[in-house]
Amino acid sequence: MGWLTKEIEHAPCTVEISHKFESLHAHVRFNNGAVIYPGDEVKVQGPEIMAPFGEIVSEDRDAIIFRASKLEQLWTRLTGDFEVMELCEFSFSEEVTL
């Protein structure tokens, strides 16, 4: 990992999307043991995965991991904490005046 250079990796992954009444969730699992570090970006390849209501969809896909540069990783480590507030229910509204 360079100080300023980004590296790109491919990783096979399994995406599970549950669009059910009793569980609304979506998770990505990397099947080659790839680990995500602060500042990394992940994009699952292929068309949007849509689960109709009431279904769980699980698909094997390829993911691209854009590794953050060392500097970016450091920056995210230093500043990421302040985004923690977004776990609150009242923090997610995008609009300030509705």
Add this chain to the structure above:
Amino acid sequence: MNMQPKHSADATTVEEGLAIQEEQSKFDSKAATDVAMQNTLLTPRFYTTDFDELDAIDVSSVREDWDKLIDQMESDPNKGHFKKNEDWDHVDWDNMEPKLKKEFIDFLISSCTAEFSGCVLYKEMKRRGSNSDITQLFQLMARDEARHAGFINDALREAGVAVNLGFLTQKKKYTYFRPKFIYYATYLSEKIGYARYITIFRHLEANPQHRFHPIFKWFEEWCNDEFSHGEAFALLMKTDPKLTSGVNVWWIKFFLTAVYATMYVRDHQRPAFHEALGVDPDWYAHEVFTKTSALTKQIFPITLDIENPRWQAGLVKLQKANADLARAKQDSGLGAMLRQVSAQARAATAFAGLFFIPAKRHQVPASTRMEPAY
């Protein structure tokens, strides 16, 4: 639909649940495609943390309380609760006042996103951790959050809003939280979540004419889940006294101030929603802060002095600066830029003013566990 399948919220095993879901999906996927819906892309956050540090937690000092709490969560008292029954009254979405409808849908979407993000975070911690106490806890919490998200999603569908989970195929960045910040923030978000929901629930119990949507009837059990999640984080923090002493007390104060202030500002952006509930947002904020402060005494050595006149005055200033900032951001030109800078400076000053109000110190009880009492 001639046969109503058993609801999977009642399933006792995974296999049973899956079988019911499979049966149900035959109806649901058809229903979903029949109705053209407004599409809302969920945009949860993705987090990473120091998983080794998380694994190093040793709950043996609070083992008795811990096991009791986990057993209670494992027994899943709210299984089957989060589904519609005869108490789910008809909602007249078409005749709902447009401003209220907009604010209420925004409320539902932001609640759904928060539950969903909680689920993503907890699941990630479960998956990458190897300490069985910790992974078990996070698994149980992820279950609850996904269940809540599903329930809100159902209410949204009724309003003609379809939640889109397609965000995974968009590029998403992983941010980083130190474990201790996750404890402070999630602990507080669960406890303030409890205080918020129970305050609305009790208010509507006393003033049912203001209950404009049936989802509020489910708030009591919902917030009891939030309460137990908060308990778990309180116990986690109890295992390491350093987390609630020394310089960390300043972090706790920072999180308390930030969470309270964010809530105040956000709630004041939904005037029609609060009016429909018959709730004055200033009264509501004070009530929620009072309850949250009483609850957080279980583990935090300080509470904010919300009775200090500077507190309310500071919140009002912050709210005003934020509204000005939003307006300035919509305009362009040098004038708008200057107004933006000025509003940002005022917001920062107001926040600092709130932060530096001396906190109240108190003794933290030896035993952490509490039961929901409001």
